[in-house]
Amino acid sequence: MHALLPSRRAFLQSSGLVLGLALPMRGAAKAAATAVPFAPNAFVRVSTDNLVTVIIKHIEMGQGPATGLATILADEMDADWSQIRVEFAPANDPLYKNLAFGTMGTGGSSAMSNSWMQMRNAGASARAMLAEAGARRWGVPVSAVKVSKGVVSSGTHKASFGELAADAAGLKPPEKPILKTPDQWTLIGTDLTKVDSATKTDGSAMFTMDIRRPGMVHTAILHPPAFGGKASKVVDAAALAVPGVLAVKTLPQGVVVYAKDSYSAMKGRAALDVTWDLSAAETRTSEQLYNTFAEAASQPGNKVEASGDVAAALKGAAKTIEATYLFPYLAHAPMEPMDAVIEMKGGKLDVWMGSQFQVGELGAICATLGVKPEDAALHEQYAGGSFGRRVTPLMEFAVEAASAFKAYGGAAPVKHVWMRENDIRGGRYRPLTVHKVRGGIDAAGNVVGWEQVAAAQSFFKNTPMEAMGIQKGIDDSITEGLADAYHFPNSYIGQHIMEGGVPTLWWRSVGNTHTAYVMETFLDELLALGGKDAVAGRRALMKEARLKAVLSKVAEIADWGGKVAAGRARGVAAWKSFGSYVAQIAEVSVGPEGVPKVHKVWCAVDCGIPINPNVIRAQIEGGIGYGLGHALYSEVVLGEGGVVQQGNFDSYRSLRIGEMPAVEVAIIKSTESPTGIGEPGLPPAAPAVANAWRKLTGKTVRRLPFIHGDNA
Amino acid sequence: MATDFTLNGKPTRFDGDPETPLLWVLRDHLGLTGTKYGCGVAQCGACTVHLDGKSRRSCVTPVSTVAGKNVTTIEGVEGKTAEAVQSAWVAIDVPQCGFCQSGQVMSAIALLAQKKRVTDEDIDNAMAGNICRCATYVRIRQAIHDASAKLGA
Numbered sequence: 111m112h113a114l115l116p117s118r119r120a121f122l123q124s125s126g127l128v129l130g131l132a133l134p135m136r137g138a139a140k141a142a143a144t145a146v147p148f149a150p151n152a153f154v155r156v157s158t159d160n161l162v163t164v165i166i167k168h169i170e171m172g173q174g175p176a177t178g179l180a181t182i183l184a185d186e187m188d189a190d191w192s193q194i195r196v197e198f199a200p201a202n203d204p205l206y207k208n209l210a211f212g213t214m215g216t217g218g219s220s221a222m223s224n225s226w227m228q229m230r231n232a233g234a235s236a237r238a239m240l241a242e243a244g245a246r247r248w249g250v251p252v253s254a255v256k257v258s259k260g261v262v263s264s265g266t267h268k269a270s271f272g273e274l275a276a277d278a279a280g281l282k283p284p285e286k287p288i289l290k291t292p293d294q295w296t297l298i299g300t301d302l303t304k305v306d307s308a309t310k311t312d313g314s315a316m317f318t319m320d321i322r323r324p325g326m327v328h329t330a331i332l333h334p335p336a337f338g339g340k341a342s343k344v345v346d347a348a349a350l351a352v353p354g355v356l357a358v359k360t361l362p363q364g365v366v367v368y369a370k371d372s373y374s375a376m377k378g379r380a381a382l383d384v385t386w387d388l389s390a391a392e393t394r395t396s397e398q399l400y401n402t403f404a405e406a407a408s409q410p411g412n413k414v415e416a417s418g419d420v421a422a423a424l425k426g427a428a429k430t431i432e433a434t435y436l437f438p439y440l441a442h443a444p445m446e447p448m449d450a451v452i453e454m455k456g457g458k459l460d461v462w463m464g465s466q467f468q469v470g471e472l473g474a475i476c477a478t479l480g481v482k483p484e485d486a487a488l489h490e491q492y493a494g495g496s497f498g499r500r501v502t503p504l505m506e507f508a509v510e511a512a513s514a515f516k517a518y519g520g521a522a523p524v525k526h527v528w529m530r531e532n533d534i535r536g537g538r539y540r541p542l543t544v545h546k547v548r549g550g551i552d553a554a555g556n557v558v559g560w561e562q563v564a565a566a567q568s569f570f571k572n573t574p575m576e577a578m579g580i581q582k583g584i585d586d587s588i589t590e591g592l593a594d595a596y597h598f599p600n601s602y603i604g605q606h607i608m609e610g611g612v613p614t615l616w617w618r619s620v621g622n623t624h625t626a627y628v629m630e631t632f633l634d635e636l637l638a639l640g641g642k643d644a645v646a647g648r649r650a651l652m653k654e655a656r657l658k659a660v661l662s663k664v665a666e667i668a669d670w671g672g673k674v675a676a677g678r679a680r681g682v683a684a685w686k687s688f689g690s691y692v693a694q695i696a697e698v699s700v701g702p703e704g705v706p707k708v709h710k711v712w713c714a715v716d717c718g719i720p721i722n723p724n725v726i727r728a729q730i731e732g733g734i735g736y737g738l739g740h741a742l743y744s745e746v747v748l749g750e751g752g753v754v755q756q757g758n759f760d761s762y763r764s765l766r767i768g769e770m771p772a773v774e775v776a777i778i779k780s781t782e783s784p785t786g787i788g789e790p791g792l793p794p795a796a797p798a799v800a801n802a803w804r805k806l807t808g809k810t811v812r813r814l815p816f817i818h819g820d821n822a
Numbered sequence: 823m824a825t826d827f828t829l830n831g832k833p834t835r836f837d838g839d840p841e842t843p844l845l846w847v848l849r850d851h852l853g854l855t856g857t858k859y860g861c862g863v864a865q866c867g868a869c870t871v872h873l874d875g876k877s878r879r880s881c882v883t884p885v886s887t888v889a890g891k892n893v894t895t896i897e898g899v900e901g902k903t904a905e906a907v908q909s910a911w912v913a914i915d916v917p918q919c920g921f922c923q924s925g926q927v928m929s930a931i932a933l934l935a936q937k938k939r940v941t942d943e944d945i946d947n948a949m950a951g952n953i954c955r956c957a958t959y960v961r962i963r964q965a966i967h968d969a970s971a972k973l974g975a
Binding site: 304308319374376496530759 | 949
């Protein structure tokens, strides 16, 4: 999500969004339940059959927190990795809030950083209590007790965690548990196998879409063809005539068909005849939006940062270049579309979701249904991807699902699922963005001036997060990172918050998806124009030592400056986001469609203490693939009347296996506190490829995706 | 009209609209939810099953067309090739979100069942219909090579 995250806490406390949720929700006491003998804190339980269950407060959507959080706790506890199980936390802010947000939620690549000390303390506390239990049982001092791989021992005495669980339960947790020193870690920093790989390989892992309840009704929803439209007339006779269709209801969000199964619901939806009122809809096309935004970006806008006298510097420069960059709307398109299952029984509400904003979403569902939070329980499921999509300031999907449930009368459990077309056309896109940039070098090739103005909608606007996300007319996400990377003697960074009716959202790595692309490609051009090497030239301008270090590292592992195969070229880019430093070098040739064929990406990453290098490498691989796929092939285009032109993976093109480069990752052995890894792998990928492409073909790509006709 | 077929080795009957895609028969009517919905138009491969041993996108397969045939889903897949593929998958932690992985695994098994020794090009061709939005492709490729090696290719 967003660099401004710490202040989100203040917002959540003041906005009233989570009012009433201070009350524990149903199931909230589960972690402290006495059903298992030893539950020393909210994060760990030990059963007599010697299983250690770690409670995971973050959504597991593929980015690996279930494994990462369990690793931290298990290490401090000295549990054996094979005895570790994981379970998702119930919706409960007092116990499970994201310490960076003040409420439960996942974003901004913050799972490890906010949980680091919390999980260490939870594990160390459990370990101390088990050690004390052993000491008491055997009548030896605690100092004579060892704990290793789930076994407590002293001389010839020996007991498993499970055997000591009941004893330990009667003890008081230490006030300040003693944490390990880094040299004592046995799991942190190792390539542990992920906790969910097996069940995600044999089909048994449960996602929201897999939930089945007795008497459950399936829905399919038809949304308006343009954002802001409303159904004005619904002819549903044909839909109701479809066997299996149970009802049709019109909501402010769209028209919902209820049926006995998914296929009947879809058939019913196809048979609907709806007239839409588009009088309040966003009807502009993408081209019109680009023109309007570009016009704005030719003016200075609101100042984000300025140094020296950029106008004079550019005027006096030996050479200048300028460019306009266009970035399209992008859908997140997680493999599992948005979905939820809601059931009401005997006054108790049960919700199954892969929620990324647990307390907020359950609260929104409660508010929609008029249910008290203490009567509601969230059953968190694995989420089939998100990339930012499953947490929205207005929680519209949760509200839509609750509204669909309510409209049916509340008597039957309802599974509300978006079809892929709902997802691609459903908005909350990465914002369409225009950047205008001018740069100049002196006779010696030094960058003397840099002026950059961005224009985009703000996804904070008209939400309860506006006061937090937009300060003094600046939405930091629009110009994220631009003022942080390099020293330019004369510079100006500005931005315009544009009006628009298309709902937008953070999208894996947020503003860095475009800011890094502009800065890293345009700087590359300026350096080349001045006869400077792309690596040495960047290093000379970089503000931070850790960014320089990853750049040097990637140059080393890729043998930058070495021989490159005929018909290929290499490009480099480096970017810091979410506290982590990443540099990448891409090797490309001309692919069959006239766009880059990316053969390999080398990457160096510094994300603080590497908790699980295996997960870090996986997130870098995934971040590169997600970044490249969209940069090369994907866009959501508003056509005539503001109608989205794409609808499924046949038109919203996704990266496929033959288009994925090989990836080699070097992880810096850092001793800094852990920072993000879900997002930081993405920003440098596309500019590294663009820089290689320019070297190879002389073409600058300023309109994304690469495959867009304008780049031919 | 009822449709009879063999599902994971067992005789199975579906008594409903014969046009119903196999995917929804499996998921909604038979409770086999390992096979996933991702697009509904044979673009993503999340719904891949085996029909008489060959990869098939169940989201565009009317159940009537599998009458008398053998359908295998992720829940029922077995044998040397399946074991090699699934253990290779787990050994290098291929899945991220995991939602597409049943389909990936089914396509990989079908590939290696047909051709034990595979090139990168074979993998590109056989797996091109399976999208992974998490882009676990590096590891999918590696796992298929590992499974191939284990099968003695």
